[in-house]
Amino acid sequence: MDLRGLFKRPANELEKGGRTPAEATAADTFEVKRECPSCGAKIAESDLPDMYYVCTCGHHFRMNARQRIDFICDEGSFTEMFSDLETKDIINFPGYEKKLREARLSSGEDEAVICGTASVLGHKCAVFVMESLFMMGSMGTVVGERITRLFEYATEQGLPVVGFTVSGGARMQEGILSLMQMAKTSGAVKLHSDAGNFYLTVLTDPTTGGVTASFAMLGDIIMAEPGATVGFAGARVIEQTIRKKLPQGFQTAEFLLEHGFIDIITPRSEQKRVISTLLAMHEKGSGGDIS
Amino acid sequence: MSGGTPYDKVMLARAKGRATAAEYINRIFTDFIELHGDRHFADDKAVVGGVAYLAGMPVTVISMEKGKDTKSKVYRNFGAPNPEGYNKALRLMRQAEKFSRPVVCFVDTAGAFCGLGAEERGQGRAIAQNLAEMITLKTPIISIFIGEGGSGGALALACSDEVWMMENAIYSVISPEGCASILWKDSKKVKAAAQSLRLTAQDMQKLQVAEKVIPEKGSFDACCRTMAQDLRAAFDARRDIPKDELIKTRYERFRKYGAQIVPEDF
Structure with a gap:
């Protein structure tokens, strides 16, 4: 069974499909990122549910x-x-x-x-x-x-x-x-x-x-x-x-x-x-x- | 020696020169024969067990022994058992069950030992196993707290039909020192922690965790003679109780510790 997408929910107003403010040029301006304590990768909070809260390096949040x-x-x-x-x-x-x-x-x-x-x-x-x-x-x-x-x-x-x-x-x-x-x-x-x-x-x-x-x-x-x-x-x-x-x-x-x-x-x-x-x-x- | 603040009781429970398990065993029982080892790894010196007579009745005795002088304290690891101590206790309890001997446990420990080896050999699992097995052990068990009753390390010899406590013994989920430092990040708040935790023998009776508080007055010998009589009477009273009822009653004893126990004066 594919569980991907089960947890997909808008993480912020932008993801809900609202208008993109003109000043938001960089994608990470509003995105909260979590740093993996194991490999140091910065993962967008909104991506975590789809990843079962597991980093690509295998770290389990x-x-x-x-x-x-x-x-x-x-x-x-x-x-x-x-x-x-x-x-x-x-x-x-x-x-x-x-x-x-x-x-x-x-x-x-x-x-x-x-x-x-x-x-x-x-x-x-x-x-x-x-x-x-x-x-x-x-x-x-x-x-x-x-x-x-x-x-x-x-x-x-x-x-x-x-x-x-x-x-x-x-x-x-x-x-x-x-x-x-x-x-x-x-x-x-x-x-x-x-x-x-x-x-x-x-x-x-x-x-x-x-x-x-x-x-x-x-x-x-x-x-x-x-x-x-x-x-x-x-x-x-x-x-x-x-x-x-x-x-x-x-x-x-x-x-x-x-x-x-x-x-x-x-x-x-x-x-x-x-x-x-x-x-x-x-x-x-x-x-x-x-x- | 009653009265005093909860912290005074903590100090009394740990006091130098306070009787340790060996002194109780010598006076309460006759012909005590110590049985060693857990049959897996080692013989834990912090746990002393064996067989003895209680007023003519064969019983299994299991105790935590702190030692009296520096040398014996070190030898006994200050009464802090490793997993093999709990495993030895369980072996002796199963032996008692097989031969229908009642079990008397003496509890006196600051807690299960916190060490590298203890974790490698499954301290958590050893305690868990004792809790589960004691509750369904098909022979009566009475635990007597003679000094410190430190958390899960004490409970692992106290899933019993009755818990008796010496007047100045304590029983706590965490030491007042641990509570003060973890909760309030202030080691000076030990006295307040001792007060808040409700750890005295008298509190245990109010919370229905102990059935009996034994006064620490008169001569120690006389006190032990009375304890021998009381233990014998408590086991005699359970002699004809069917095994499954014994277990059911023991389970119910622990089952009641839900949110419904609310002593009025707390």
């Missing part, structure tokens, strides 16, 4: 959660669930309410994960996609609750789960209750697994801390995006602890693959195909389950 859902799920197949859960400042943490308001504004989402059901090239699954623009995808009670409910629903319905992770870890503004989400989600994943259901995680940049140490690393199959940072402790904290410089490429997807902790690194352009194939192979009654 971050994508927001809705873009990812559009990109992975069959058109119109995604039905969002558990969006009514509201985040509360349970332990009355200084500045948390303000942070939440800012996060809602900057991300356009009400929390750091979006859950629902969808199909991927016709294969039905439960899906969660974390949102880095919402407090760096940190996991508080609502993130934990949505993911837990999704796994419980998937267990009930016998559905596989495909989850895209991106997170700085547990959300410290919710204190110990955010830590409890690690246990809660891991329990829900385990029950889903014990019932014979398939769980695929896709680790995206960055996946760290309490999310790495819970549902991110519990997939039957663990996929990662090229170059994604994946780890438990932050690199800076490790350097301070061991008082040594860390080697090049430490805590990248490639590093994890080398050390045996992930199954496969899949570039974005291949993800939909590979995910759908894996879903097909794990479909119940697909002939693979010899009994």
